[in-house]
Amino acid sequence: MGEFGQPFRGSEALRDGRLTRHGLRTFRRMHRDVYVLGRVEVTAVSRARAAWLWANGEAVLAGFSAAAVHGTRWIGGDESATLIRRGSRCSVDGIEVRADALLPDEECSVDGMQVTTPARTAFDLGRWLPVDRAVEVLDALCHATGLRPAEISAVAGRHRGERGLARLRDVVSLVDPGAESPPVTRTRLVVIRGGLPAPTTQIPIADRSGRIFARADLGWERWKVLVEYDGEHHWSDERQRTWDIERMERLAELGWVVVRVNAEQLHRRPQVIVTRVRDRLRKAGAPV
Numbered sequence: 001m002g003e004f005g006q007p008f009r010g011s012e013a014l015r016d017g018r019l020t021r022h023g024l025r026t027f028r029r030m031h032r033d034v035y036v037l038g039r040v041e042v043t044a045v046s047r048a049r050a051a052w053l054w055a056n057g058e059a060v061l062a063g064f065s066a067a068a069v070h071g072t073r074w075i076g077g078d079e080s081a082t083l084i085r086r087g088s089r090c091s092v093d094g095i096e097v098r099a100d101a102l103l104p105d106e107e108c109s110v111d112g113m114q115v116t117t118p119a120r121t122a123f124d125l126g127r128w129l130p131v132d133r134a135v136e137v138l139d140a141l142c143h144a145t146g147l148r149p150a151e152i153s154a155v156a157g158r159h160r161g162e163r164g165l166a167r168l169r170d171v172v173s174l175v176d177p178g179a180e181s182p183p184v185t186r187t188r189l190v191v192i193r194g195g196l197p198a199p200t201t202q203i204p205i206a207d208r209s210g211r212i213f214a215r216a217d218l219g220w221e222r223w224k225v226l227v228e229y230d231g232e233h234h235w236s237d238e239r240q241r242t243w244d245i246e247r248m249e250r251l252a253e254l255g256w257v258v259v260r261v262n263a264e265q266l267h268r269r270p271q272v273i274v275t276r277v278r279d280r281l282r283k284a285g286a287p288v
Contacts, residue, residue, distance in 0.1 A: 007036045007050035030054075031092065044068035044075040051081030051095045052113045059083040060107050060114045062098065063128065066121040067137060069110050071144040074182050075137070084116070100124065103158065118145040123155040126171040127164025134171045136185045142177035149175045178202040183229045184217045187261050187273070191218070191227065194274030196281065196288055199227065205251065214247055216258075223284035226251070226258045227277060229266070257284065 003018070010033050013019040019027075027035040031054040036046065048065035061069060063082030068075045081095045084102060091097045106120035116124065122141055126134045141147060149172045156168055174192070178201025179185040192198055199218040203226065206212050219226035230244075251258055257280050261273055281288045 004035075004037050005040060007034050007046055007053055009033050009053050010035050031095065042077040044077050044079055047077055047079070047081045047094070049111075049113065051083055054092075054095060055083055055085060057114070059085040059097070060102060060116055062100070062116045062121065063096070063124055064137075066116045067125065067141050069113065069115050070118050070121065070141065072137065072141045073144065074140050106155070118142075118147040119151040119155045122147060122152045123159070123168065126152065126168040127162065131167060131170055131174075132186070132189060134167075135174045135189065136182040138171060138175045139177060139179040139185045140182070142175060143180065147177070149173075176201050178218075180217070181229070181231070183231065183263065183266060186266055187227060187229050188218055190266065190270040190273050191277055194271070194278070196274065196277060197286070205254070205256070207250070207254070213250065216256075220281065220284075220286065223281055223286045224256045225277070225280045225284050225286075226256055227261060227273075228258055229261050231263075 004027070007030055010019070010024050010027075014021065014024065024035065026038070028038040029035055030042075030050045034050045034053045036042070036050065040046070044064060045068045048061050048069050051065060052059070052061055060083065061081070062084045064075050064079045065081045065083070083095060083097050084100050085097045089097045089099050102116065102120065106117055107114050108117050109115070115121075118141060122138050125137050125141075129137065138152070142149070152168075152172050152175075156165055159165075174189065176185075176188060179188060180202065184201070188199060188201065197220065199220055201218045203216040203219050203221055204212045205214040205216060216226040217228050248258060259273070259277050259280055265273055278288050
């Protein structure tokens with residue numbers, strides 16, 4: 001793919017002699033004067049870069065675009081790019097332009113692009129998105145960047161009167177950087193909303209010699225109860241399936257009880273998850 005593996009300005013490629021006008025027509029046009037190789041998959045990061053080029057440096061990447069540039073996983077390339085722009089605020093296909101006010105220390109430079117800081121990015125997404133989706137993205141953003149929920153609240157304290165602050169407070173109260181995927185976040189929310197104690201995420205599991213051999217999605221170390229989300233790869237990957245079997249046996253030998261959750265239960269029967277977890281916790285002596 002070479003130098004054209006990322007979005008680029010067509011006018012610059014023509015001016016520098018890297019492409020002819022005929023050659024440029026073989027590329028996919030993403031925005032005005034912004035092109036990419038037709039066979040290249042458009043990711044959230046490349047969509048963000050295309051929007052940055054389109055704005056010609058007169059904007060700051062925000063929202064999903066900023067989160068992706070900061071290394072947040074689970075953001076698809078089909079999400080529109082988001083810019084906070086100082087000049088024209090007209091959105092175009094694939095780019096949402098917003099007029100939110102930024103303080104000087106709420107933007108930074110990443111790979112030559114101006115981007116809202118992780119804390120400001122979380123502040124925006126926590127106000128703009130529905131609560132559950134916001135928690136999913138903020139979990140992943142915090143996991144990727146080391147951002148702490150208190151830092152998000154600090155930004156909110158400097159923007160009193162902004163829309164969505166009540167929603168943001170709800171979101172921040174639910175954020176846990178230890179959740180490693182959206183299904184794990186959703187499982188955690190089901191457990192909490194079912195009236196059970198808030199679980200710990202990414203619990204290290206040690207054998208009798210003290211060597212850590214696994215990490216559990218979430219659970220309660222005091223009562224040795226774990227909740228594990230089984231994604232598709234747990235069933236389609238033979239090596240993963242073998243390890244899962246061996247791992248479950250070792251956990252049982254060490255006195256851990258595991259409640260396994262799949263997508264069907266999570267989406268269609270969340271109360272079943274709560275009932276099963278509550279039963280295991282009660283048997284372990286938890287006051288639930």
